[in-house]
Amino acid sequence: LIMMRNIWKTYQMGTETLHALRDVSFDVKKGEYLAIIGPSGSGKSTLMNLIGCLDSPTRGQYWINNNQVAEMTDDELAQIRNKEIGFVFQTFNLLARATALHNVELPLIYAGISASERHEKAQAALASVELGDRVTHRPNELSGGQRQRVAIARALVNHPSILLADEPTGALDSKTSVEIMSLFERLHAEGNTIIIVTHEHEVAERAHRVITIRDGEIEKDERIK
Amino acid sequence: LIMMRNIWKTYQMGTETLHALRDVSFDVKKGEYLAIIGPSGSGKSTLMNLIGCLDSPTRGQYWINNNQVAEMTDDELAQIRNKEIGFVFQTFNLLARATALHNVELPLIYAGISASERHEKAQAALASVELGDRVTHRPNELSGGQRQRVAIARALVNHPSILLADEPTGALDSKTSVEIMSLFERLHAEGNTIIIVTHEHEVAERAHRVITIRDGEIEKDERIK
Numbered sequence: 384l385i386m387m388r389n390i391w392k393t394y395q396m397g398t399e400t401l402h403a404l405r406d407v408s409f410d411v412k413k414g415e416y417l418a419i420i421g422p423s424g425s426g427k428s429t430l431m432n433l434i435g436c437l438d439s440p441t442r443g444q445y446w447i448n449n450n451q452v453a454e455m456t457d458d459e460l461a462q463i464r465n466k467e468i469g470f471v472f473q474t475f476n477l478l479a480r481a482t483a484l485h486n487v488e489l490p491l492i493y494a495g496i497s498a499s500e501r502h503e504k505a506q507a508a509l510a511s512v513e514l515g516d517r518v519t520h521r522p523n524e525l526s527g528g529q530r531q532r533v534a535i536a537r538a539l540v541n542h543p544s545i546l547l548a549d550e551p552t553g554a555l556d557s558k559t560s561v562e563i564m565s566l567f568e569r570l571h572a573e574g575n576t577i578i579i580v581t582h583e584h585e586v587a588e589r590a591h592r593v594i595t596i597r598d599g600e601i602e603k604d605e606r607i608k
Numbered sequence: 609l610i611m612m613r614n615i616w617k618t619y620q621m622g623t624e625t626l627h628a629l630r631d632v633s634f635d636v637k638k639g640e641y642l643a644i645i646g647p648s649g650s651g652k653s654t655l656m657n658l659i660g661c662l663d664s665p666t667r668g669q670y671w672i673n674n675n676q677v678a679e680m681t682d683d684e685l686a687q688i689r690n691k692e693i694g695f696v697f698q699t700f701n702l703l704a705r706a707t708a709l710h711n712v713e714l715p716l717i718y719a720g721i722s723a724s725e726r727h728e729k730a731q732a733a734l735a736s737v738e739l740g741d742r743v744t745h746r747p748n749e750l751s752g753g754q755r756q757r758v759a760i761a762r763a764l765v766n767h768p769s770i771l772l773a774d775e776p777t778g779a780l781d782s783k784t785s786v787e788i789m790s791l792f793e794r795l796h797a798e799g800n801t802i803i804i805v806t807h808e809h810e811v812a813e814r815a816h817r818v819i820t821i822r823d824g825e826i827e828k829d830e831r832i833k
């Protein structure tokens with residue numbers, strides 16, 4: 384499903400060259416449940432943005448579904464990002480002036496779904512993360528963990544076959560984290576591919592494979608189930 | 609130092625009345641190390657904003673240093689917020705177009721510190737959170753955990769006697785979390801007052817007292833050391 388070969392991501396800062404990712408190579412098969420763990424600043428979000436086609440590498444090749452991402456048209460990329468991939472951002476990236484409901488409807492609008500069906504699907508997605516009673520709240524009328532759950536609901540509403548989640552339980556208490564992890568496990572059991580970035584070992588342990596990243600490089604790649 | 613009596617925080621949403629805090633009362637003595645723990649949406653950030661004089665209660669009284677906050681002048685409030693309290697926000701609240709260094713200098717600018725002394729203090733604060741090599745980066749050129757550490761450095765740079773930290777290790781890996789918690793313990797050992805909101809039990813266990821909040825009410829208030 385996903386193939387990364389010799390991926391580098393480099394930023395030029397004045398005279399300084401910063402390598403956020405160095406010569407990263409790995410494969411992810413369809414239906415895998417992978418956790419990516421590593422210290423702060425080690426390159427996890429950078430890697431997730433590349434996997435999600437939200438950014439492009441400085442060097443190296445990235446194939447998704449046997450297509451080289453660098454060769455895709457804008458339409459093909461938009462298709463992948465909106466229909467095949469659900470992305471939970473580390474900083475949520477919600478629209479500040481839209482309600483929770485409207486934020487979750489956004490991917491459905493892009494998918495051309497009718498208004499009444501959108502409403503229903505967005506309501507259901509918010510109910511699945513225990514926010515059924517917060518649908519009219521805007522992000523600044525929600526707690527940190529509630530905003531994170533809106534971001535999760537939005538990533539799931541289009542039933543993506545690939546879920547990319549960057550620290551999806553970072554703002555959640557343990558009980559809510561357990562509920563979200565069960566949600567992800569159900570998705571995985573349905574045959575979908577899950578890639579989670581996390582700092583928390585309890586979250587990483589629920590994946591089937593763990594990649595450890597340090598200073599932009601893969602340090603370890605272990606099958607744990 | 610801090611006295612809260614019968615505090616309510618209520619939001620009116622159309623016909624619906626939402627009580628984020630209900631009849632909350634407690635005291636915090638000078639030099640205490642308190643953790644506030646509770647589920648997502650239970651009212652922790654709301655309470656922190658009241659303690660930090662960033663918001664006012666709908667009902668009830670709040671005294672800090674024997675002064676009723678509701679009776680303070682704008683000058684007195686500004687003085688407290690800028691000189692006595694250091695606040696680590698759950699969402700960091702960094703200036704997007706300023707470097708890490710400039711973000712950390714901000715409280716020193718308000719305190720009227722000279723430019724050269726500001727530079728030096730801000731550099732030292734960033735070094736204390738292991739970001740000495742990221743001082744010229746802007747927030748969007750930093751990882752999630754790096755942004756959180758800039759927010760921590762900014763809260764500490766003015767040597768506040770009261771540190772209010774809302775989920776200060778939420779975006780940090782375990783090693784970095786341990787470093788930040790040691791930093792807070794040193795501050796506490798120097799006689800300062802520390803109030804931390806956290807979901808993580810390992811973080812709460814390092815405090816001397818833990819208040820558990822649920823649905824806007826105090827459920828438990830335990831001395832643990």
Ligand SMILES: Nc1ncnc2c1ncn2[C@@H]1O[C@H](COP(=O)(O)OP(=O)(O)OP(=O)(O)O)[C@@H](O)[C@H]1O
Pocket residue numbers: 394396401402403421422423424425426427428429430473742745748749750751752753754779781
């Ligand atoms: N636009 C940029 N310009 C320069 N450096 C950057 C930029 N974006 C990220 N970096 C640097 O690249 C490195 C990797 O960042 P990344 O966000 O991938 O880390 P991370 O592993 O997700 O960290 P965290 O766990 O703290 O979220 C960091 O050291 C960061 O400072």
Ligand SMILES: Nc1ncnc2c1ncn2[C@@H]1O[C@H](COP(=O)(O)OP(=O)(O)OP(=O)(O)O)[C@@H](O)[C@H]1O
Pocket residue numbers: 517520523524525526527528529554556619621626627628646647648649650651652653654655698
């Ligand atoms: N401006 C607002 N208008 C309406 N409701 C609000 C507003 N701000 C917060 N709330 C509600 O008040 C409750 C408490 O919010 P608060 O941010 O204090 O929770 P929290 O304990 O910090 O949660 P978390 O652990 O998720 O950060 C939440 O249920 C939230 O939806």
Ligand SMILES: [Mg+2]
Pocket residue numbers: 427428429473549751752753
């Ligand atoms: Mg990150």
Ligand SMILES: [Mg+2]
Pocket residue numbers: 526527528652653654698774
């Ligand atoms: Mg909060």
